[in-house]
Amino acid sequence: MDRPNIPFEILEHPADVGFLAHGRTLEELFANAALAMMSLGWELDAVEERERREIEATGEDTETLLYDWLSEILALADAERMVFRRFEVSELAEGRVRGTAWGEPLDKSRHNALTYVKAVTLHQFEVQETDQGWTARVYVDV
Numbered sequence: 001m002d003r004p005n006i007p008f009e010i011l012e013h014p015a016d017v018g019f020l021a022h023g024r025t026l027e028e029l030f031a032n033a034a035l036a037m038m039s040l041g042w043e044l045d046a047v048e049e050r051e052r053r054e055i056e057a058t059g060e061d062t063e064t065l066l067y068d069w070l071s072e073i074l075a076l077a078d079a080e081r082m083v084f085r086r087f088e089v090s091e092l093a094e095g096r097v098r099g100t101a102w103g104e105p106l107d108k109s110r111h112n113a114l115t116y117v118k119a120v121t122l123h124q125f126e127v128q129e130t131d132q133g134w135t136a137r138v139y140v141d142v
Contacts, residue, residue, distance in 0.1 A: 008036030011137070016123060017115060018139035022132075027089035029127070029134040030066060030097060034073050034087040037120070040140065043112040047085040049102035056098045063127050066136055069097050070120045081106045115142050 011018035019036040023029030038044060057072045059065030077084060084103035091098040119141040127136045 007032035016139040021136045024133040030089045031087040044085045050104040
């Protein structure tokens with residue numbers, strides 16, 4: 001299913017939570033996948049872009065690179081107790097991705113928690129090029 005104008009869709013699965021992320025470019029796909037993952041854990045409307053964090057990940061191929069990018073964002077958000085609402089990829093070269101995440105420290109009085117995302121999984125993980133751009137299927141451990 002090609003839907004380049006929709007940044008992501010939440011996927012139903014009996015044992016996991018997942019999403020399909022879309023992008024016209026790989027950079028847009030990586031940013032939209034990060035946004036989708038964050039939207040599983042928090043209602044992002046209340047999150048303000050008060051702080052920014054630089055993120056870098058490496059991987060052997062596109063799938064590994066996306067997996068590592070998402071894992072790095074999740075680890076950073078967890079370690080620093082941050083909630084991110086926007087992502088931008090500034091560099092995507094063979095084996096490396098660099099980008100920026102905008103958000104703010106977690107404030108439980110303002111940020112409504114949805115699902116605690118523990119980790120990105122490799123279950124049915126895939127990245128595909130389509131006629132309209134790119135799509136990624138990602139499931140997370142909750």
